[in-house]
Amino acid sequence: MTSRVTLISPATTPSLRRARFDDGDSIEESAGARARSAAGSLPPAGRVFASPSVRCRETASALGLDASPDPALAGLDMGRWRGRTLEEVGAAEPEAVAGWLADPGAAPHGGESVRVLCARIARWLDTTALADDRTVAVVEPEVVRAVVVHALGAPEAAFWRVDVRPLTATEVTGRSGRWNLRLGHDLAQSGEAAGR
Incomplete structure (x- = not known):
């Protein structure tokens, strides 16, 4: 059984623009408009989740997704x-x-340390692999980084080497123990690519 997981990074917020550790701000209006214009470009999914942050929930809504907040997909706790x-x-x-x-x-x-975040996200991804339908999740950039590290079996130090642009799709396909990775496609392109 092959599992397909599409991760969407959130729209831009003032915090993201200023390299501020998330403080719960809303997405910028122009970024929300960009997300709304991409609504419908994502492949159909049996399960749709979002990180519990404001920016991920607002991005999911702007994309027209009825996403369930999943605490396991929370961003890195910056204390x-x-x-x-x-x-x-x-x-x-x-x-x-x-x-x-x-x-x-x-x-x-x-x-939370990067190591703890990577372990938490690896557990989530491997559990998600047990489902036989597509999963779409709007998640924090650091969650995407953790998925990339896990999918590639890369050392945790590689976490900082992954750049995640706003409103891009990263897809992993496969199953626990063997993942294939498709990185950072613009949302309109991710819907086309997923249909291949």
């Missing part, structure tokens, strides 16, 4: 850094930021 920019944190705690970026097991912010 006390939430709502601050990377520049602000780097100026105040340069050693903590350097350690966090170098060590996937580090969580100097008191939240």
Whole structure:
């Protein structure tokens, strides 16, 4: 049995634009319009989920998706850094930021480490592989990164090497233990590609 999972990154928010750790802001109007124009371009899915964040739920809605929020798909818990920019944190705690970026097991912010996030998302993906229908999920960029790391069997340090653009689709097909990866297609193209 082959499972198909399409992950959609959220529309742009002021926080994303300023490299601010998610502080619960809404998607920008122009980004919402772009998402609404892509509505209907996604392949039909038996299961539709969203990260519980405001921006993922709003993006799913703008895409015309009736998505169920899934706590397992939450973004990286940034603890006390939430709502601050990377520049602000780097100026105040340069050693903590350097350690966090170098060590996937580090969580100097008191939240979740990249290692813990990658393990959580790997469990979700492998469980999703048991379903025999297509899954679509609107998820935080770091969730997409974690899926890419797991699908490729890459080391956790590769997490920071994956760039995820807003409103793009990443698809994994296969099953637990063997995944094929298709990266970062614009939404209109992802619907066409999924039909192949």
